Amino acid sequence: MNAVGATGASGSISLGAVLRFEWTKLAGRRITWVPFLVLTLVVLIIVTTFHHLQFIYARSLFKTFGFVFQNKDEFVNGYYMTAHAMNPVFQLLMPIFISVAAGLMVAGEAEHGTLRACLVRPVSRTRLLLGKFVMLAGYSLALALFAIVLLTATGVLSFGTGNLYSLNILFNNGQEGASMVPAAEVPMRLVGAWLLATTGLMILAAMALLISALVESAAMAYVLTLSIYFAFLTLRSFPFLDWLYPYLFVTHMLRWQQCFYSFVKTGEIYVSLIHLAGYLIALLAAAVLLFEQRDIKN
Amino acid sequence: MTALLVAEGLTKVFHRRFARGGDLCAVDDVSFTVHRGNVFGFLGPNGAGKSTTLRLILGLIYPTAGRVAIAGHDLSTDRLRALRNVGAFVEAPSFYPYLTGRKNLEIFTGLSGGVPAAEIDRVLELTGLKGREHEAVQVYSHGMKQRLGIAACLLPRPELLVLDEPTDGLDPHGIRQTRELIVHLARAEGLTIVLSSHLLSEVENLCNRVVILDRGRSILEGELAALERQCRRLEVSVDRPEKAAALLREKFGLAAEIHDTAFQAVQDHGQDARATGLHVVLDGTDLAAVNTALVQAGFAVRSLAPEARWLERIFLERTSSTDPGVRATEAQR
Numbered sequence: 077m078n079a080v081g082a083t084g085a086s087g088s089i090s091l092g093a094v095l096r097f098e099w100t101k102l103a104g105r106r107i108t109w110v111p112f113l114v115l116t117l118v119v120l121i122i123v124t125t126f127h128h129l130q131f132i133y134a135r136s137l138f139k140t141f142g143f144v145f146q147n148k149d150e151f152v153n154g155y156y157m158t159a160h161a162m163n164p165v166f167q168l169l170m171p172i173f174i175s176v177a178a179g180l181m182v183a184g185e186a187e188h189g190t191l192r193a194c195l196v197r198p199v200s201r202t203r204l205l206l207g208k209f210v211m212l213a214g215y216s217l218a219l220a221l222f223a224i225v226l227l228t229a230t231g232v233l234s235f236g237t238g239n240l241y242s243l244n245i246l247f248n249n250g251q252e253g254a255s256m257v258p259a260a261e262v263p264m265r266l267v268g269a270w271l272l273a274t275t276g277l278m279i280l281a282a283m284a285l286l287i288s289a290l291v292e293s294a295a296m297a298y299v300l301t302l303s304i305y306f307a308f309l310t311l312r313s314f315p316f317l318d319w320l321y322p323y324l325f326v327t328h329m330l331r332w333q334q335c336f337y338s339f340v341k342t343g344e345i346y347v348s349l350i351h352l353a354g355y356l357i358a359l360l361a362a363a364v365l366l367f368e369q370r371d372i373k374n
Numbered sequence: 375m376t377a378l379l380v381a382e383g384l385t386k387v388f389h390r391r392f393a394r395g396g397d398l399c400a401v402d403d404v405s406f407t408v409h410r411g412n413v414f415g416f417l418g419p420n421g422a423g424k425s426t427t428l429r430l431i432l433g434l435i436y437p438t439a440g441r442v443a444i445a446g447h448d449l450s451t452d453r454l455r456a457l458r459n460v461g462a463f464v465e466a467p468s469f470y471p472y473l474t475g476r477k478n479l480e481i482f483t484g485l486s487g488g489v490p491a492a493e494i495d496r497v498l499e500l501t502g503l504k505g506r507e508h509e510a511v512q513v514y515s516h517g518m519k520q521r522l523g524i525a526a527c528l529l530p531r532p533e534l535l536v537l538d539e540p541t542d543g544l545d546p547h548g549i550r551q552t553r554e555l556i557v558h559l560a561r562a563e564g565l566t567i568v569l570s571s572h573l574l575s576e577v578e579n580l581c582n583r584v585v586i587l588d589r590g591r592s593i594l595e596g597e598l599a600a601l602e603r604q605c606r607r608l609e610v611s612v613d614r615p616e617k618a619a620a621l622l623r624e625k626f627g628l629a630a631e632i633h634d635t636a637f638q639a640v641q642d643h644g645q646d647a648r649a650t651g652l653h654v655v656l657d658g659t660d661l662a663a664v665n666t667a668l669v670q671a672g673f674a675v676r677s678l679a680p681e682a683r684w685l686e687r688i689f690l691e692r693t694s695s696t697d698p699g700v701r702a703t704e705a706q707r
């Protein structure tokens with residue numbers, strides 16, 4: 077390796093050099109690769125289950141909304157599997173993976189003393205933290221892409237394609253009824269859902285990093301982050317609190333679920349995107365400001 | 375000699391909301407100047423505030439009051455430029471255990487703008503890690519980690535080296551090697567070095583200037599040679615000590631103190647166990663002249679030697695044990 081990353085006019089090294097630094101650390105840690113393994117196992121379990129289930133209960137639910145199916149082959153296909161598997165993957169697994177990665181990035185490094193080893197070098201704290209955010213965002217993006225590609229590929233290979241029928245209540249979006257998306261439209265809907273879901277995860281990444289930048293241990297960071305996330309998710313499961321939904325960040329994080337409606341409400345999606353952008357800026361600004369002022373005591 | 379590091383009125387209060395003792399002033403109005411070419415030592419018992427002071431001068435924590443400037447750059451307004459020519463570790467060097475020693479050096483130096491591979495080789499050679507550099511840091515011994523810590527501080531070549539208890543936890547070989555390395559870096563490579571230690575011999579052997587810290591306060595600061603002249607006593611074992619003291623006062627203007635710590639030494643030599651001695655600070659007076667004067671005046675001088683562990687005496691006299699258990703037993707006496 078020859079003289080990496082020249083120092084800029086500000087005296088600090090470039091964001092690119094910080095990213096290379098973060099990448100080396102991320103890639104070298106075994107725990108970074110565990111989520112990919114977990115996702116693979118989860119997808120394998122889902123495929124196996126889909127092979128064996130008869131979907132009798134789902135069929136009776138569809139019937140109450142006017143979709144009558146004689147057997148599961150009429151509605152269970154690769155798209156159905158992908159869309160429905162996105163729920164646990166993006167609501168449960170991804171937040172856990174991201175919280176852990178974020179917790180290790182700042183609080184974990186503080187705990188192990190490597191944060192102070194970084195900060196006695198002429199690198200701006202803001203740039204270091206933003207570098208970590210970009211790396212975390214990239215990591216989330218890669219995980220999300222991996223999950224959705226693996227799900228779609230195994231789903232389509234095992235069960236073929238077809239129209240996507242879905243029960244709205246499964247997506248917990250406060251809407252009754254069932255939806256149908258024509259087969260030709262599904263790939264675009266999946267891409268849209270992936271993009272929106274990943275954008276939502278960025279908020280969680282920013283929040284996790286903010287918390288990570290403030291506490292002294294990785295465990296504290298991810299316990300706090302996940303507690304906040306799941307507390308808000310729980311609020312969303314009480315129907316009598318539906319007036320509160322638009323003000324909860326998790327509502328906007330889960331807006332991707334609407335991509336599987338019969339008709340996409342673009343207006344609501346734009347509102348969510350604006351909210352997500354607002355949360356992102358606020359969380360990152362808070363993280364940077366507080367991290368600049370924090371005493372590195374470990 | 376120009377000043378490289380200036381600290382003025384450094385104060386750090388830790389707000390401890392839930393602790394019984396309340397807020398803690400870990401560093402209290404400490405000022406010092408490190409000139410280029412100095413080996414500057416912070417000496418103090420555990421918990422005296424050495425690491426906290428080093429954290430303050432590296433910008434890891436923010437002072438409650440006071441300022442720090444390195445090479446003319448104020449740390450609070452120009453941190454990046456101030457730290458550009460500094461290599462440091464505080465508490466203990468830390469690394470990513472799952473990466474190799476060399477990879478660790480590469481990524482940390484990357485944060486300072488990077489260094490050529492040959493430079494990394496040179497420093498690995500210097501710290502005796504050549505050959506082990508491709509092993510993960512988690513298999514390194516404590517001594518190797520400590521040396522890797524110093525290696526990291528030397529890349530890219532700094533002007534100021536800040537080392538917090540560099541020999542902490544090392545075996546006697548490790549301590550000696552590390553001290554030799556520090557001497558080499560100061561003499562041959564001309565680095566300015568700030569180090570902390572709770573080991574007196576270390577500071578005495580390595581440093582030319584010291585600050586003794588106790589409970590956050592600087593209780594003694596200066597050139598080691600000057601401190602030695604002011605504080606190091608001559609221990610004289612002599613008959614009729616009162617008369618001898620009078621003679622020294624008359625002839626050299628020296629204030630001699632009658633003491634019986636010479637007692638033990640005399641006993642060890644199998645001589646009159648009741649003989650007492652004098653303690654006298656020479657402050658520049660020629661030792662041989664004192665000896666001649668006493669002998670010519672007919673005193674029986676049994677021994678006459680500069681105090682061996684003068685720094686330890688000052689340290690013990692003026693600093694407190696921070697261990698509450700020890701303090702309690704002291705109070706009972």
Ligand SMILES: Nc1ncnc2c1ncn2[C@@H]1O[C@H](COP(=O)(O)OP(=O)(O)O)[C@@H](O)[C@H]1O
Nearest residue numbers: 373388398400419420421422423424425426427
């Ligand atoms: N983060 C912190 N919060 C509260 N007190 C602290 C903190 N860090 C250090 N201290 C206290 O400050 C004092 C000085 O500690 P330190 O600088 O580590 O001492 P030394 O390095 O000389 O052994 C100690 O009493 C220690 O308990």
Ligand SMILES: [Mg+2]
Nearest residue numbers: 424425465538
């Ligand atoms: Mg210490």
